[in-house]
Amino acid sequence: MTPIYSSPMKVGVIGCGNVGSILAERQKSFKIVAAYDSIPERVAAFSDKYGAKPFSDIDAFLQEPLDIVVEVASINAVKDLAEKVLLAGRDLILLSVGALADDAFRKELLTTAKQLHRRIHIPSGAIMGLDNVRVGKISRVDKLFLKTTKPSRSLNSNESVFKCLFAGKARDCVALYPKNTNVAISLSLACGREADVELWVDPKAEQNMHEIFFEGEFGDAYIRIRNLPAPENPATSYLAALSVLSLLESLDSPLVIGA
Ligand SMILES: NC(=O)c1ccc[n+]([C@@H]2O[C@H](COP(=O)([O-])OP(=O)(O)OC[C@H]3O[C@@H](n4cnc5c(N)ncnc54)[C@H](O)[C@@H]3O)[C@@H](O)[C@H]2O)c1
Known part of the structure; x- marks a missing residue:
């Protein structure tokens, strides 16, 4: 059978801020190949440091051969971009979960995901359980x-x-x-x-x-x-970044525990 993801998994990141940078610092079994941010200087600095291809145009970003897109930006980013990600045929990891409090938006997004056989993953973020x-x-x-x-x-x-x-x-x-x-x-x-x-x-x-x-x-x-704050970035909950990292590291594993 064809594997679901490339090896290493090709990841596109929306949001080159605190969490995005921690993911880039710690990438192991996945590779951040593309990065998108609404602030051009942020995405340029991220790209220089971590080697991901920089994008300020979401359509161009989504044309890259990505296995999955990780949103670590903002509630507005989810509202503006999540559907586009699914329509481009990509699975999505979404950290700005507050966007899903809007019932109409959430239902529409889930309908799109279902129709296109795509998945939206919600990491545990800053909590457990x-x-x-x-x-x-x-x-x-x-x-x-x-x-x-x-x-x-x-x-x-x-x-x-x-x-x-x-x-x-x-x-x-x-x-x-x-x-x-x-x-x-x-x-x-x-x-x-x-x-x-x-x-x-x-x-x-x-x-x-x-x-x-x-x-x-x-x-x-x-x-x-x-x-506790992240060692390299006091502005971010370390657990939230780790939860995205551990999800990315385990997505391709044949053993699924507690998820
Ligand atoms: N679920 C959780 O437990 C949890 C925990 C921590 C953070 N978060 C959320 O994760 C997100 C990222 O957190 P952070 O600390 O890295 O934030 P941050 O402010 O450090 O970085 C966010 C980056 O995304 C970019 N961005 C924001 N809106 C955008 C848009 N519409 N389009 C493109 N780029 C956009 C910003 O320019 C910035 O570079 C936030 O929404 C935060 O609330 C969730």
Whole structure:
């Protein structure tokens, strides 16, 4: 049988920022052959450093012989470009998951993917537990609650006291804090039920923390994730970049665990 992907896998990256650079630094069994960014200087610098072919034109980028496209850019990039990626016949890894909070957009995208036999992969990002939260789609769930606590600098906040900035449904939190709650949408989509969310600012905190409370027919679970910044880039959750890297490294493996 013909292998699904080339060896090494040819990857195109949309977004030459923090996460994109970590992927490029750490590529092993895949090769980033093309890069696209809306800021020409960013893509030029990325290309000089990592050898990927630079693009400022998405159509030209998608004409490259890519096995898969990785979006590590923004919610707007997903809204503007994800369908084009699928229509070009490429699978897609998508990190700016907040874009999928828009029901109409998500349904249209999934319809396109299904019609074209393409797949959209959502990495675990800055949290853990997306694998087993899927039981929510086939059994009763009584509670899915995400409490995110971040230092003031992560939220560009001037708050001097520990304070709840938001309490409500996942999609409303994403609308107000698009960069900070992608994981709330990942959890909701994995479980098939919209997560309840609280977002807290803690001026004394040093790192981002996510706590997941999950209860249902199966029993209950509590997962706490404390994210350290990437060693080479303090602006990014290391786990989020690692989750994309580990997904890319495992896509071609004959053994699929917990995914
Ligand atoms: N799911 C998760 O757990 C998780 C965790 C971390 C980051 N993220 C998301 O991943 C994305 C990348 O994070 P980052 O820290 O690397 O961001 P970043 O700001 O460092 O880099 C993003 C890059 O994408 C480019 N870009 C933005 N919008 C674009 C568009 N419409 N078209 C083309 N290029 C565009 C920017 O110019 C920039 O170079 C963000 O949306 C972030 O919210 C998700």
